[in-house]
Amino acid sequence: MIDFRSDTVTKPCKTMLQTMVEAEVGDDVYGDDPTVNQLEQFAAQRHGFEASVFVSSGTQANLLAILAHCERGDEYLCGQSAHNYRYEAGGAAVLGSVQPQPVENEPDGSLDLQKLAAYIKPDDFHFARTKLLSLENTIGGKVLSLDYLAQARAFCDQHKLQLHLDGARVYNAAVALEVDIRAIAQHFDSMTICLSKGLGAPIGSLLLGSKALISKARRLRKMLGGGMRQAGILAAAGMYALENNVERLREDHDNARYLAERLNELPGFDTSAYPVQTNLVYVDVANQVDIHKVAKDLIEQGIQITPGYQGMRLVTHLGVSHADIDRLIQALKSR
Known part of the structure; x- marks a missing residue:
């Protein structure tokens, strides 16, 4: 997961x-x-x-x-x-x-x-x-x-x-x-x-x-x-x-910036109001996106998020890799 x-x-x-x-x-x-x-x-x-x-x-x-x-x-x-x-x-x-x-x-x-x-x-x-x-x-x-x-x-x-x-x-x-x-x-x-x-x-x-x-x-x-x-x-x-495990936090910060960039590729997702400084990524999700259904579908694909609309939070950490982010974006693109 x-x-x-x-x-x-x-x-x-x-x-x-x-x-x-x-x-x-x-x-x-x-x-x-x-x-x-x-x-x-x-x-x-x-x-x-x-x-x-x-x-x-x-x-x-x-x-x-x-x-x-x-x-x-x-x-x-x-x-x-x-x-x-x-x-x-x-x-x-x-x-x-x-x-x-x-x-x-x-x-x-x-x-x-x-x-x-x-x-x-x-x-x-x-x-x-x-x-x-x-x-x-x-x-x-x-x-x-x-x-x-x-x-x-x-x-x-x-x-x-x-x-x-x-x-x-x-x-x-x-x-x-x-x-x-x-x-x-x-x-x-x-x-x-x-x-x-x-x-x-x-x-x-x-x-x-x-x-x-x-x-x-x-x-x-x-x-x-x-x-x-x-x-x-x-x-x-x-x-x-x-x-x-201190210095490796840089990897989390880099991954968070990458995640924000990839989310902005998706229609209905926008991180521009929330510049990424560390490992927390916030994204505004358009109302036409049923993010709660999306979250349920993602679980079936082995991915967990906390659904929300204004300022939905995603967090990078030692359990999230660059490839994991690509997997999330691909799952969101194919929803």
């Missing part, structure tokens, strides 16, 4: 699987899993943070970050399109009594800092206390520039806010910008990294921050039922992903 739905569908390669089988393990809740400890120490050092914690998912990593930065009755600023606002079941509000204050994202995915300033609450007991700004990079496949990140850091320093990055696809951003990951990470008080998207691990994310923040996050992880035991089997996959 060729799967264009998301880069979350990636599967471990044989070498990664063998690394998992051979992983030395222990009880991570006791701090005894050497492979988890190795991953957390490596990740903290690699990205320029004091500490990190390995967790089961990006949603949990973002939730731990927000709850570690904020107390009950506090507020965090974020984009209307932010994953931790729109797609994480309202966890910060439900589980932490932390109020999100969303602001409309700009066309390039950034947040207007002047607009953000107007949403910071006065120091008055009538209001929630604004404590945190959360950004996302990439967001909708768009890359936030290094200049913008520096401006956001200065903004947070000026307004005494903490700055968090939802970095689910932050390595896609670093590869697109052709910079070391630290050039992005240096601006943030905390950052998440999803290991199970383009990096190709089967499970897991990292939260990085100060020792104090990560210590608090560990307690919260336990409270949420996120304490894992012999988790080194999963951490080994994460280590392999960070050490071996």
Whole structure:
């Protein structure tokens, strides 16, 4: 099955699987899993943070970050399109009594800092206390520039806010910008990294921050039922992903651009409103195309997509090759 739905569908390669089988393990809740400890120490050092914690998912990593930065009755600023606002079941509000204050994202995915300033609450007991700004990079496949990140850091320093990055696809951003990951990470008080998207691990994310923040996050992880035991089997996959699967993200970006070009050959498909920067391709599908029927027909040919009309998303990843894209286009042409 060729799967264009998301880069979350990636599967471990044989070498990664063998690394998992051979992983030395222990009880991570006791701090005894050497492979988890190795991953957390490596990740903290690699990205320029004091500490990190390995967790089961990006949603949990973002939730731990927000709850570690904020107390009950506090507020965090974020984009209307932010994953931790729109797609994480309202966890910060439900589980932490932390109020999100969303602001409309700009066309390039950034947040207007002047607009953000107007949403910071006065120091008055009538209001929630604004404590945190959360950004996302990439967001909708768009890359936030290094200049913008520096401006956001200065903004947070000026307004005494903490700055968090939802970095689910932050390595896609670093590869697109052709910079070391630290050039992005240096601006943030905390950052998440999803290991199970383009990096190709089967499970897991990292939260990085100060020792104090990560210590608090560990307690919260336990409270949420996120304490894992012999988790080194999963951490080994994460280590392999960070050490071996970063540079190959360029191939995903190249394939995404190729996919967009080929889609534009088809009547009723148009990607021109969505310049491709990384591995996410968005396409407008004309109403006369029954895209839901097309999707069902594609499944019978071994191809999966998520059907839609305005801004339908297709994703390239290590499970999608140049030839797979040609196969999709041919299937769409012959519908």
